[in-house]
Amino acid sequence: MSSTENLITSIQGLSASSGDLSALHRILKGAEETLRADSDLQLSTLDQLDPSKHSLGYLYLLDVLTCGGPMSKEKASEVVLLIARFITSCDAEQIRLASDKFVSLCKGFKDRVLELEDPLRGVAPLLSAVRKVQVSTKRLTALHPDCLQLCLQAKCYKAGFSILSDDILEVDQPRDFYLYCYYGGMICIGQKKFQKALELLYNVVTAPMHSVNAIALEAYKKYVLVTLIHSGQFSVSLPKCASTAAQRHLKTWSIPYTEVGNCYNEGKISELQAVVVAHSSDFEKDNNLGLVKQAVSSLYKRNILRLTQKYLTLSLQDIANMVQLANAKEAEMHVLQMIQDGQIHALINQKDGMVRFLEDPEQYKTSEMIEVMDSVIQRTIGLSKNLIAMDESLSCDPLYLGKVGRERQRYDFGEDFDTVPQKFSM
């Protein structure tokens, strides 16, 4: 009772400056046990505090109040509302002092929202939560995958996509990273931005891992399908940078997908459809049937694209024959779609039923193009700087120096390349 009141007064008093805040933090940590034991603590006590000014204290109290077990639907709804308001209005500085707590609070929030089967309520709060907890835009937080998961459940892909536009360069927990990339990949597929999806899924598939985990497996399956849709080529071997465990085992667990990939390479629509039908139960189980259908339709596009390399004009009927479409009407539809998507440049002459393929009109002479090139150059320079910084920090890392010093004989650097000082030898 009184201790709680004391606590609240100290929260109200000490939330002003950073010095006070660290003192407050210590007090709160100490008082945590007593708070949990206090059965009289109610949600109403929170009304005494202002979430934006007293964020740290509010956080602790909220955590104690809401981490309890299963609640009734009304209580859960109330709690959810409370947490949402808190997240939107809290002070980022104060939160970062107790980021673990904040993260676990948000995770609890997410679970409640999912229980209530109303993921949409959670999307906006979690989005702002991610922004507040992030130390830098380059760092992955534990909240990223949760936020993406909610976006997926709520089907608001645009919101999720806004998070994905950050470049993540530093990662703490591999599992967070895998989930982030996997969910991120799915969101990009939803937005039809296959390039970015490919990137994210590629990161999971080639991430260093000792043994294959389920996330990587699912990601690999989607990766195969997205490669087919985006670039139209499939190779069974993983890129060399993938871990040996992945290279050995991923394929054995995803045989239907590699079959689809191999069939796609052949280029025959009817065979591909036969393979898809044969394995449709597997695809359904993995929820990938939609993606597989997209891959099949992309084969038509791939074949038509190949035709543009060889022909200047072609009749719609010929296109239909060569690509194994049913009739000229369907061919016209496909070609029209591709022109609209910007995948080919062509003119359809409906009178003759002829399609005339044109060259890419981009001349690379406009100022927009120069801006594009300039931005690419700037990015590359930025990345190189990052890379050099990373290299420098690694060469000063005592662990690294110790290891190289110990194994100096094994590496046989010779006089010129030995950059590790002698004092690190065994």
Place this chain on the structure above:
Amino acid sequence: MERDEESSGLMMEMCTNGGGEETSNRRPIISGEPLDIEAYASLYKGRTKIMRLLFIASHCGGNQTMQLEALRMAYDEIKKGENTQLFRDVVNRINGRLGDKYKMDSAWCESVDRRAEQKKGRLENELSSYRTNLIKESIRMGHNDFGDFYYACGLLSDAFKNYVRTRDYCTTAKHIIHMCMNAILVSIEMGQFTHVSSYVNKAEQNPETLDPIVAAKLRCASGLAHLELKKYKLAARKFLDVSPELGNSYNEVIAPQDVATYGGLCALASFDRSELKAKVIDNINFRDFLELVPEVRELINDFYSSRYASCLEYLGSLRANLLLDIHLHDHVDTLYDQIRKKALIQYTLPFVSVDLSRMADAFKTSVSGLEKELEALITDNQIQARIDSHNKILYARHADQRNATFQKVLQMGNEFDRDVRSMMLRANLLKHEYHARAGRNH
């Protein structure tokens, strides 16, 4: 058949040009007409004559007369030698169809076998006595004789082993060359062309300059080896370098007509235009060979002067006989295919636009068939063009270098971006794991 008057016309030409050479008075042997087996067989001697005749007999399709003719000549030839295995073989294949004179002569077989046994015994004794005497030269001769003996009997691997054994007892360069030539001969008969190449190299490494005929023989052998290994360009180069002094001296392996045919066809299939002119058409030495097979000469000239229709006609007429050649038969299709592709490419090269119906006439095919062939060549990037299927015209299309460069640069920039970021992420993950592990250890 108009082929007849053309080839006889050519023959007239040859007679007036050739003059003294004996071979030029004969009709061209490798030509568009059905093969004259006797004339063909007379080009060769030794074991290869028999093998070639047997090959013709087994590959001449349903042509009974040709088959029987070949088998008859083979029988006669085998009886002159000492190979009873081949004799039995040929008798089985004749199967009594040629009458009494050409049936199984067991008496002959037995006597040959007996003689062989005796000879073998004698050679063994001689060899062992030479060995005890340790005279290098005689041991070498002994092994050589053994090699010859086994070769005559048809036991090729033993013959090879013995020839190779003489290597340790060779003292002069001449001996080494002798050994190499024997080894090459046996290897060709056995069909092991990798050995052929290695022994040719060994002989050519000889510090002394080789006798020109021997050098020519070695080039022929090496050309054959390359041909069998499907390295047509190298084979062509070797055959084109054979000096005309070869004449008939390598009949136990190859005839000069073969040198001309193989060299000409391989060159046509694999050389580019400048090399074709320099090494084949302007090659004075090779001209003598080409005189022996005027159809090949004509078809090369036609190809060079872009008379594709007649070139392809010659090729078509030669095909049947080339399929009967023991070395060339499994390469005929590939070579023809390559020659046809080259013709198509060369046809389209100088033009900005080509009317497909005229081209189809030149190549004696239909427009749709031609379209398919061209499509394949465009996909392989051997023709830079595009087909206007509506008007049936082929337009040359030259890639815009500037645009292509820009595109490539942008693409490369994006790829670099992606790869570096992935790499940094992976490094980060590894570092985290390393720290976690180090943390645990401490």
